[in-house]
Amino acid sequence: MIGLLDLRRRIDAGDLRPRDALAAARERIAGGDADLASFVALADLPDGPIDPSRPLAGIAVGVKDIVDTADLPTEMGLPAVWGGWRPRADAAIVSQVRAAGGWIAGKTASTALAYLDPTPTRNPHDPARTPGGSSSGSAAAVAAGLVPLAIGTQTGGSVIRPAAFCGVAAIKPSFRLLPTVGVKVQAWTLDTLGLFGAGVDDVAHALEAICGRDMRVGEAPGMVRFGVVVPELGGAPEPEMAAAVDRAARALERHGMAVSAVSLPDDVLGGWHASPIVQGYEARVSLAWELEHHRDRLPPGIGGALDAAASITAADYDAARGRARRARGALRAVFADNGVDVLLSPAAPGPAPARDTTGDPRFNRLWTLLGVPCVNVPGLATPSGLPLGLQVIAPFARDTAALAAAGVLERVLRGLD
C-alpha cells in the first residue's frame, strides 16, 4: 500500500514532486487495474501548477462512482441506466478534495446504486473473494496500492466492511461531518461519506484536510478505555473473527489500556432492527425514478429490495425512526455507564467471502443508523492471510477520539507481527 503521510513527508522534504507522485499513481493504475477492476473511469493528469504546501498536494484520490464529478462520468454503479452521465457540478466533497490540493485520479467501482449486487472488482488478497461493497473499488484500489486515498459511502456497511475485507484503514465519520451534497441518495438519514487509506493516521490527515477541522491523532493518548462489544445481531461472528477480537483485547491490555466487556441494552439493539425499515422506505422514495422507468435494468438485489420496500408503510417508517432516536440516546448512556471511551467490535462477521456476494453488513448497520464515527483498523488476519478488520466506535461527533483509539490499536497490532 501507498501511505498518504509517507508521500506527504517526501513532498515536504523536497524528495518528491507532487506531479511525479500523481504520475506514479496513474502508472500504477494503468498497470495494475486490468485484473483488479477497481476503477471505472480515469482522469487525465492535471496540467496546471500544483502548490506543494496544500495538505493533499501529490495525492491521487479514487472517488466512488455515485459521487458527482464535473470532468468524469458518474454512472452510479448502474451503467445500464446512468451510462455516460456527466454531472455539471462537482459534489461538495470533490470540491473539498480539490481545494485541499488533491487530484481526482478517477472513479471507483460501486455496486449498482450502492446496494448489495457485486461488481467485477477483485479482492487484492484473493481474486476469488469479494472486496466487499458497496464501495468495492475504493477499498480495493487502496489495498492494491494504486492510490493512497479513496472516497466511499456507507448506508448499511459499505465503507467499514470493504475496508475490513481488503485490510485497509477507513473512517465512516459522524453523520454529516462530510457533506453528501452531490452524492447519489439511497437513504438520506443513513448515507455517510467515508475515507480509505493505508493506515489510521493517513485517513486522519485526509479527513482533516477535507473537512477543515482538527482531526490529527498526534501523540498517542496515555490510556484509552475500550469496551469490547460483540453484538448478537443476525448471528455470531465467525470463529476466526471472535478469536481476533480476543487477541486484540488481550494485546491492548498488555499495552496498559483498560479493556472491559460491554453489552448493548435493548434500546440500542432496537436500532438494528429499525435500520432495514428506514433504509428500505427511504430507498424506495429516493430511487423512485429508477424504479418507475428502469425496473427491468436493475440487478436482482436492489430491484428486489425496492419491490419489497413497497410493503413498508409511513407508520412503519415513523416507528422505526422513533426507535432510531431512542437507540441514539441509549448509546450515549452506554459509554458513560460502562466508563469506556470507545467501543471495539468486529467490522465484519469474518474474512471476505466469495465474489458472488459483497458480504454481510450486519455488524455495521447499527452504527450507521446511530451516526457515530467508526474506524476500521487493519492488522489481523486469518491463518491463510486474509484480512480481519476490527472497528473502533466513538460517541457522536467524537471522531478524533475514534481515530486516536484506532491509532493505539493499530500500533498494538503492528507489535503483534
Added chain:
Amino acid sequence: MIGLLDLRRRIDAGDLRPRDALAAARERIAGGDADLASFVALADLPDGPIDPSRPLAGIAVGVKDIVDTADLPTEMGLPAVWGGWRPRADAAIVSQVRAAGGWIAGKTASTALAYLDPTPTRNPHDPARTPGGSSSGSAAAVAAGLVPLAIGTQTGGSVIRPAAFCGVAAIKPSFRLLPTVGVKVQAWTLDTLGLFGAGVDDVAHALEAICGRDMRVGEAPGMVRFGVVVPELGGAPEPEMAAAVDRAARALERHGMAVSAVSLPDDVLGGWHASPIVQGYEARVSLAWELEHHRDRLPPGIGGALDAAASITAADYDAARGRARRARGALRAVFADNGVDVLLSPAAPGPAPARDTTGDPRFNRLWTLLGVPCVNVPGLATPSGLPLGLQVIAPFARDTAALAAAGVLERVLRGLD
C-alpha cells in the same frame, strides 16, 4: 385562483375531464404568463391516458426550477451557470407528484440558487411589487390562477413569505416530510420543500396525495388554542401587519377559539441568531463548485453571501448547530407551558415591497431552523388591497394540527369579508 379541490370535485362528478383541466391550465399559462414571468419552462401536455381516480389527476403543477425534472430544463434560477441543464432523473417529489396522477406543467422561476436576488417575476396583485422569493414563480403562478398547485422550497423564508405576499395558502411541512432528493442543495439542515395552493384544504389534499400520509383537515376541530407570537427579531412588523394579527386574534376569539399571547424564551430566540450561521456555512460548502468556477456569474446577493460566509469557522457552525438543538427543545416546552396547540404569527413583516428585493425573511427563518410545520393563511389585506399573510405554526410532525388550525383561521377570516 383555481381551487385544487374544486377541480377534483368536478372531475369526480364527471363534469370535467382531467385532460381538459390540464389543457385549460396550459392555455391560461400561454395567455397570462408573458407579463407575470412566473414560468421559465413549459411542458407538453401528456399524451397517454389519465386515470381520473388518482388524487392529483387533472392537476397542473408548477415546479420550482431548482427541482430536478428529467423532461424539462432545470436551471437553478441561474441560467448563466446552469443554462440548458437537463437532469437524467426526476427529483423524488416529482416522481411522487406523477405517481399521484399530477402533471408537471412547467418549471417556475426561482431566484439564483434559491437565495435573495430578485427574479423578473411580478406580483399578481401589483406588478411593481415582488412576489417574494425564492419560490417567486410558484407563488405568483398560483396567485394568478395559472395552476392550482405549485412546489417551492424554503431555506430561510422562501415558501411562506412569497405565499404571504401573493395571498395564497402554502405549507412548509415538518423538516424532511417531503423528500429533498434531487433538489439543489443550499443548506442541508434547512432546505425544506413546500406546497402552494388557493386554500388551506387544497394544500392539505396535495400534501396527502404526495407524501401518502393522512393530512386531510376534514371537519373543523371544535376548539383550537392559538398562541399569538410576534417575535421582536430584527424589528417589529409594519403597523398594517400588527393590526392584521390583532384583527385575526379577535376574530378567532369571537368564534370560540382560545387565544393567548405567547412570548418566546431566549433559548428559542437563540435559534434565530443561529440560522444565518448555519445557512452561510452550509451554503458555502454546498455551492463550492459555483463559487470556485463561476464566481463572476453569481448575482450580488448570493455572491456576496458566499464570500462573507468564508469567515464562519467550523467551530462557529458547531456552536450554531448546538443553539439550534437547544431551540428545538425549548420550543416544545413553549407549546406545553402556554397550553396552546399552535402559534399564530406574521408570515412577513408587512405586504410585498417593491421588486428590487424579495422581501425580508426575518419572520420565517426561526421556524425553518426549528423544522416545524408552518402554514400561510391568506385572507387579510391592506386598505389598498395588498395581501397580508399570517402563519400558523405547530410542533414538529404535527402537520395535520397546523393545517386544521390554519383551516379554522381561513374560515374565520373569510367571515370577515
